[in-house]
Amino acid sequence: MDFQGKRALITGASMGLGKALAEECARRGMDLFLVALPDSGLPVLAGELAGEFGVETAWLEGDLTEASTLERLRDRVEEEGLDIDLLINNAGIGTPGHFLDHSLEYHEATIELNALALVRLVRLFLPDLRRRNASILNVASLGAFFPMPTMPIYAATKSFVLHFSLALREELGGTVGVSVLCPNAIRTTPDVNRYIDNLGPLARRACFTPECIARSTLDGVARNRAVIVPGAVNRVIAFISQVVPRALINRTIRHYWGTFLRCGCGKLAPAGGGADHV
Numbered sequence: 001m002d003f004q005g006k007r008a009l010i011t012g013a014s015m016g017l018g019k020a021l022a023e024e025c026a027r028r029g030m031d032l033f034l035v036a037l038p039d040s041g042l043p044v045l046a047g048e049l050a051g052e053f054g055v056e057t058a059w060l061e062g063d064l065t066e067a068s069t070l071e072r073l074r075d076r077v078e079e080e081g082l083d084i085d086l087l088i089n090n091a092g093i094g095t096p097g098h099f100l101d102h103s104l105e106y107h108e109a110t111i112e113l114n115a116l117a118l119v120r121l122v123r124l125f126l127p128d129l130r131r132r133n134a135s136i137l138n139v140a141s142l143g144a145f146f147p148m149p150t151m152p153i154y155a156a157t158k159s160f161v162l163h164f165s166l167a168l169r170e171e172l173g174g175t176v177g178v179s180v181l182c183p184n185a186i187r188t189t190p191d192v193n194r195y196i197d198n199l200g201p202l203a204r205r206a207c208f209t210p211e212c213i214a215r216s217t218l219d220g221v222a223r224n225r226a227v228i229v230p231g232a233v234n235r236v237i238a239f240i241s242q243v244v245p246r247a248l249i250n251r252t253i254r255h256y257w258g259t260f261l262r263c264g265c266g267k268l269a270p271a272g273g274g275a276d277h278v
């Protein structure tokens, strides 16, 4: 894919990986349509990116789990003729914790945003994307490759995203490029950085900044890669997780994420809510 002069619609673009993807798209000459929750600073970000990179920016604030947000999104695209060449489904939530540590409402909200909203957005835009020979990038996680005790619902939604993306890619047969991103924990904040560094040398080598992930992700989209796993260590983890017995993977992940929780990462987000992602 050639990015120059094309337009990307990016969900969850106000911070973290979504913001880094927005910056990287703009750096490569793409116009932007940014989406995030209300009061997340999108208008300011859109203005800054337009000024710095000389691209057109539009933004919409709304909760993607509400039908009215998707309707407003569709209306804006139609009324303003905002043709989309790259749909980036990045918005997602997931807080470390055992199944019973979170409310049922939080689990439902995780499924609603990570899986259902993503499917609805793809269904909404796919006919147009197909006409334009455009691309979709769905953001999953390294946790999409295995069950994750201590993040059971989050990892299950990311497995859904991985398998949905791969099946859709095959169905579309190249008329729309479909890539799925599966990153390890991302160094989104100083606190997350500290926790990652406490986990030891392997984690330090496997976890990258949002900017670094955004660069390798767009390189992967440009090459129409099916699955993008940034970092050699993470590609090895993804491969091993497919070939070793599931019981062993389960025990290892439980131990690893148990350490993550014990060293305090679970406290980064308010109980039963919040949006710190790993």
Ligand SMILES: NC(=O)c1ccc[n+]([C@@H]2O[C@H](COP(=O)([O-])OP(=O)(O)OC[C@H]3O[C@@H](n4cnc5c(N)ncnc54)[C@H](OP(=O)(O)O)[C@@H]3O)[C@@H](O)[C@H]2O)c1
Pocket (backbone or CB within 6 Å): 011, 012, 013, 014, 015, 016, 017, 018, 035, 036, 037, 038, 039, 040, 062, 063, 064, 065, 090, 091, 092, 093, 094, 113, 139, 140, 141, 142, 182, 183, 184, 185, 186, 187, 188, 275, 276, 277, 278
């Ligand atoms: N961080 C990691 O370690 C990691 C690792 C692997 C995969 N991932 C995945 O990468 C993606 C981005 O993660 P991140 O850590 O960069 O996220 P983040 O910093 O928490 O940002 C999340 C973004 O999604 C938006 N958002 C949240 N709920 C929304 C909703 N209901 N409707 C519309 N927008 C909503 C937020 O808007 P507001 O700013 O308004 O809240 C924000 O822009 C997620 O899909 C996550 O699962 C993250």
